[in-house]
Amino acid sequence: MTGRYCSLAQAPAPAFTPGLAAERLSALVGGRPMWVNGTVLHYYFFDGDHDASVIHLPGSTETRRVSWVGSEKQRDVVRAAFREWRDLGIGLSFVEVSDRSEAELRIGFQLGDGSWSSIGKGALRVGINDRTMNFGWDLTAPGERATALHQIGHALGMLHEHQSPCAGIHWDDEAVYDELAGPPNFWSRETTHFNILRKLDPAEVNRAVWDPQSIMEYPFPPGLILEPEEFRGGLNPPGTLSPLDKEFALRWYPPLDAPRPPALVPFRSAPLRLGPGEQADFTVEPAETREYTVAAFGDCDTVVVLFEERDGEPRYLAGDDDGGTPRNARIGSRLVKGRRYFVRARLYSGWGPGETAVMCW
Incomplete structure (x- = not known):
């Protein structure tokens, strides 16, 4: 049986002025989700009695109102994951706040709603009383620290590795649909296509080569991948930040060289x-x-x-x-x-x- 997978919500593709040169369009597609370097990302954990919403229970037609509030142990897993990204020495920093209006990232732990995140600065388009990230299962279980690292990767602007056209993956499509339709994910064909089978635009990918060891790569059981042949028996990334993940983060968010940038003098370009x-x-x-x-x-x-x-x-x-x-x-x-x-x-x-x-x- 496959594991629980990150289920990003479908979002409309960004609209650009028709007729843009290919090089210009590629730069926009690749750079649009990224934060400006030096941003302090404030994160908030929902904690109120009214922080909840109604969801369809997985594998059922029933609905139930489920809280977004997570336990302190769950929060500690996410805090540790933020520290791991921070300790790479990137130019972004992460600060926990107790006021949701101060937070760019607002985190819930609604069981049954899957694990997902807004991509990069797309979080700024989400209302202050809504989640930009959710964890839909117990993060304190063995191996689930990877889920927190993965969702923070999305919050930094990273996308799924297995959807990169550089991967050259040839799927057994129907086997993938059948596998994800069952427990524990209970995905529709649309969700499966969007999060697994759909190929990204080449300009969107994290890097020009596929990284099967990436934290942004899903594990897959045998029988879903037809090519490359070496992964017919399954794909099992380690669930840690790979060297290429670290390279990506440091390329977009290099360490800040000076504590105070040069002055921008009024009326002087x-x-x-x-x-x-x-x-x-x-x-x-x-x-x-x-x-x-x-x-x-x-x-x-x-x-x-x-x-x-x-x-x-x-x-x-x-x-x-x-x-x-x-x-x-x-x-x-x-x-x-x-x-x-x-x-x-x-x-x-x-x-x-x-x-x-x-x-x-």
Whole structure:
């Protein structure tokens, strides 16, 4: 019998302006889920009596209202998984908070609803009273730490390895549908196709080679994979962060070199000079309290995010993403004299002639 699998919800494909050049489109598809480096991701565990929802019980037509609240032991498994990702030395950090309105990641433990997560900064589109991540079975059971590591991988922007076109997997489709229709998953054909058989766009994949040892790879029992031949007898990843998982995380979220980026001086443009996927960081210390505008310039696809330093850490204030449009990212916000702000600009692609820059005024 197969194990319990991560069941990502189907989401509409991002809409881009028709006619984009292939290179520009590829950069947008691959970079859209990723956080700007230096983000502090705050996570919250649902803990209220009303934090619950009605679900269909697996393998049944019955429904039941089931709590999202998990035990302290379950939470400790997730905390340890966050620490393991953090200890790679990546430029992101993770902070637990007790107020859901402060959290980018909001975590439930609703049994029977499967384990899943929003992909990367898609979590920002989820309402503050809804989950961005769920664990649908007991994480304290042997081997289930891998489930927590896997879902946090999704929260960092990673997708399923077995769906990579680089894997070259030839499935016995009907055997896969039959296997997942039964216990413990009870998946519909649509869910199975979306999470297993569907191939990702080449621009979406975590890397240009398949990593069967990845934390983002499912285990599979014998009889589901026809090719490659070596996996006809089953695929059993170790459930740990592989060397390529670590390489992915450090490529997108490298360690921050300096505690305080250079100043972005009002009314003075700062050239970006970035390659695709690279990022530039700046500090803004306003000389007066007023409304300010921060914007990118040039023929470029960028995401620009403004943070305010509070209690020594950057807190998300505002952001704009111009990817795939003819406009440039632009943020308007009231900045207060005596406070410190950070501007982080990540480039998807520079698609036209001339320099790209960011300015504050």
